[in-house]
Amino acid sequence: MPPTGDPFDHLSSALKLTDEEKAKVQPLLDETKAQLKAIHEEAAAKTKALLEKAHDQLKPLLTPEQQQKLEQFKQHAPGASAPNAHASAPSEPNREAFTKHLDLNADQQAKIKAIMEETRPQIQEIMGNQSLSREDKAAKMKEFHEATSAKIKPLLNPEQQKKWDEMMTRRQSAIGRPQA
Numbered sequence: 001m002p003p004t005g006d007p008f009d010h011l012s013s014a015l016k017l018t019d020e021e022k023a024k025v026q027p028l029l030d031e032t033k034a035q036l037k038a039i040h041e042e043a044a045a046k047t048k049a050l051l052e053k054a055h056d057q058l059k060p061l062l063t064p065e066q067q068q069k070l071e072q073f074k075q076h077a078p079g080a081s082a083p084n085a086h087a088s089a090p091s092e093p094n095r096e097a098f099t100k101h102l103d104l105n106a107d108q109q110a111k112i113k114a115i116m117e118e119t120r121p122q123i124q125e126i127m128g129n130q131s132l133s134r135e136d137k138a139a140k141m142k143e144f145h146e147a148t149s150a151k152i153k154p155l156l157n158p159e160q161q162k163k164w165d166e167m168m169t170r171r172q173s174a175i176g177r178p179q180a
Contacts, residue, residue, distance in 0.1 A: 055070070095116075101167070112152055119148050126140045149164075
């Protein structure tokens with residue numbers, strides 16, 4: 001299974017780069033990250049435009065009932081929800097990487113797992129609420145993630161808190177928003 005998290009951190013660790021080597025390599029990695037982000041954003045925009053075009057061409061061919069079902073499908077399709085909707089409770093592989101990265105002890109793991117399991121239905125409720133716009137869902141998810149982070153952070157020691165903050169900063173930059 002490929003590692004999760006920042007691939008450049010994994011590369012640096014796997015290559016056992018010294019601080020001096022990291023300083024030399026970092027500009028190249030930063031440039032590569034920026035290029036990859038631009039490619040990803042361009043591909044996402046093209047994919048969205050293509051799907052919307054197909055939807056618009058398909059809709060007139062359908063009965064009103066089928067159109068309604070198509071709209072429901074479109075709202076629940078991948079990418080139809082808030083940009084960070086996928087960032088709910090971590091999946092098992094993500095949880096393993098998260099646990100390893102933060103070096104959580106068994107007690108911390110149990111408490112954080114309980115918090116994450118408690119949040120899952122609330123996240124599903126927010127994302128399933130069809131009366132909310134994408135922007136409203138994104139705002140509610142941001143508030144929700146901040147509240148969840150506020151529950152998790154006190155369970156961490158200072159070193160883990162620093163790593164947690166770095167993870168949250170990377171997560172926010174990956175979805176195109178600054179960390180609040």
